[in-house]
Amino acid sequence: MMPTLVLVALTVLFLAGCDSLPRDSAGALNRVRGGELRVGVADNPPWVRFEGGRVTGLEPELIDAWAKGLGAAVTWRSGAEAELIEALHRREIDVLAAGLDSKTPYKSKLGLTQPYIEIEDRYGTEKKHVLAVTPGESALLFSLDRFLAAQDKAMLRRRAQQAQREIAQP
Secondary structure (H helix, E strand, O other): OHHHHHHHHHHHHHHHOOOOOOOEOOOHHHHHOOOEEEEEEOOEOOOEEEEOOEEEOHHHHHHHHHHHHHOOEEEEEEOOHHHHHHHHHOOOOOEEEOOOEOOOOOHHHOEEOOOOEEEEOOOOOEEEEOOEEOOOEHHHHHHHHHHHHOOOHHHHHHHHHHHHHHHHOO
């Protein structure tokens, strides 16, 4: 009887500390909701492209839709991938869209989403594409993961394959 009471008491204490998980270390999701989502983008067709002063591609479209659901306006910041990763660490941007895959050499330094699409690259290698957020911003990452998981994977795959064919044509 005593071990059961101890187990119940420990469980109650543990659950009392779990009021709102996951949490952001710097409150990014709360700041973004109804505010501004700062997104770093590195040119990597077909995932991210710069066309006529606009950011286009599959990843910016996904981020725009997610931000709309959060009531957030998107501010884009273009740059080299390594520069934008540093900007994530300095909390100057919230999300990085750069055509990253799950094997990025920066994975230990980033908060990566679950793969939102698996597709072969032009060399026939299967790639699992992800987006990145500032490390420690768990609620922001969880929100983005939930959004991406709800997307139509077959449709995303078709769109990505079509975009890959378009950039492969001379």
